[in-house]
Amino acid sequence: MTFDIDHKAADGAGTILLLGAGRMGGAMLRGWLAQGVPASAISVADPSPAPDLVELAARTGVRLNPADGAPVDTAPVDTLVVAVKPQMVESAAAGVQAVLAPHTLVLSIMAGKTLADLRRLFPAAGSVVRAMPNLPAAVGRGATVAVAEAGCPAERRERAASLLTAVGSLEWLADEALVDAATALSGSGPAYVFYLVECLTRAGVEVGLPADVSERLARATVEGAGALMGATGQPAAELRAGVTSPGGTTAAGLSKLMADDHLQSLLNATLRAAAQRAAELGGTGPKA
Numbered sequence: 607m608t609f610d611i612d613h614k615a616a617d618g619a620g621t622i623l624l625l626g627a628g629r630m631g632g633a634m635l636r637g638w639l640a641q642g643v644p645a646s647a648i649s650v651a652d653p654s655p656a657p658d659l660v661e662l663a664a665r666t667g668v669r670l671n672p673a674d675g676a677p678v679d680t681a682p683v684d685t686l687v688v689a690v691k692p693q694m695v696e697s698a699a700a701g702v703q704a705v706l707a708p709h710t711l712v713l714s715i716m717a718g719k720t721l722a723d724l725r726r727l728f729p730a731a732g733s734v735v736r737a738m739p740n741l742p743a744a745v746g747r748g749a750t751v752a753v754a755e756a757g758c759p760a761e762r763r764e765r766a767a768s769l770l771t772a773v774g775s776l777e778w779l780a781d782e783a784l785v786d787a788a789t790a791l792s793g794s795g796p797a798y799v800f801y802l803v804e805c806l807t808r809a810g811v812e813v814g815l816p817a818d819v820s821e822r823l824a825r826a827t828v829e830g831a832g833a834l835m836g837a838t839g840q841p842a843a844e845l846r847a848g849v850t851s852p853g854g855t856t857a858a859g860l861s862k863l864m865a866d867d868h869l870q871s872l873l874n875a876t877l878r879a880a881a882q883r884a885a886e887l888g889g890t891g892p893k894a
């Protein structure tokens with residue numbers, strides 16, 4: 607069975623096959639639909655789709671696993687978006703070679719997998735673009751970096767850009783070596799912020815707050831601080847100064863948080879470890 611993609615219905619957006627529709631792939635899919643990419647132009651291959659994805663496909667007409675659950679298609683697609691785990695891609699790629707044609711753009715969001723890896727995995731594709739979004743893409747607030755293979759035509763870069771900016775901001779990088787570093791900062795970064803909320807919650811309990819109150823306050827504080835930073839565009843250090851009354855409570859708190867650059871050293875080590883892991887996931891990568 608083939609996907610039988612309706613090229614006319616794509617209406618300029620081109621046909622898209624999304625390989626892997628978990629957290630990130632699913633978030634991007636929702637962004638494309640919200641931006642008006644026709645559902646009839648999109649096929650999704652995912653062996654065990656979540657119930658909300660099944661419901662979305664039924665409601666919108668996005669084609670989900672039409673080949674009896676196998677991620678196989680025989681019709682070439684304009685864009686193949688690769689959103690499986692890097693550890694899965696060797697086997698996943700084998701199932702989609704038939705969709706590749708000289709006009710096909712492969713757009714990968716996998717951590718660690720390099721342009722050279724993508725070229726090896728998808729040899730018949732016309733161009734490859736390597737991107738790194740982040741999970742706030744689920745609410746249209748993703749921060750993405752991308753790098754294109756040398757010689758990638760402007761039209762395909764623009765196609766990649768339109769799919770990536772459907773879920774947030776995009777920065778093209780000239781140097782692929784920076785992608786692992788960006789992965790460590792913005793790709794993984796939301797998890798560091800969520801962990802900060804967890805730690806603040808526990809610290810609030812430590813100073814006497816009931817756990818539920820502490821959690822609500824910690825969440826609202828991080829949400830509000832992020833919104834303020836976004837709304838004002840002011841440098842973080844200036845915003846911090848605005849909270850810190852001389853001789854007040856914040857100065858007392860920061861005297862612990864900033865002592866001996868502990869937090870800075872910890873974050874340096876955190877990003878180094880994440881970037882190192884991204885590098886390990888490249889090539890044929892580790893199995894787990």
Ligand SMILES: NC(=O)C1=CN([C@@H]2O[C@H](COP(=O)(O)OP(=O)(O)OC[C@H]3O[C@@H](n4cnc5c(N)ncnc54)[C@H](OP(=O)(O)O)[C@@H]3O)[C@@H](O)[C@H]2O)C=CC1
Binds near residue numbers: 626627629630691698
């Ligand atoms: N999560 C994040 O914040 C970010 C993730 N990324 C990248 O996005 C990619 C996906 O991550 P994430 O969404 O978190 O992972 P998920 O596990 O949520 O999504 C991956 C999806 O791919 C499916 N899958 C597995 N094998 C195949 C296959 N052969 N063909 C098609 N689909 C398959 C999985 O199914 P099953 O669950 O059954 O295995 C799952 O639904 C990764 O490469 C990651 O590096 C990039 C930026 C941020």
Ligand SMILES: O=C(O)[C@@H]1CCC=N1
Binds near residue numbers: 717789793794
């Ligand atoms: O943890 C990971 O490997 C992926 C890539 C960036 C965020 N999540």
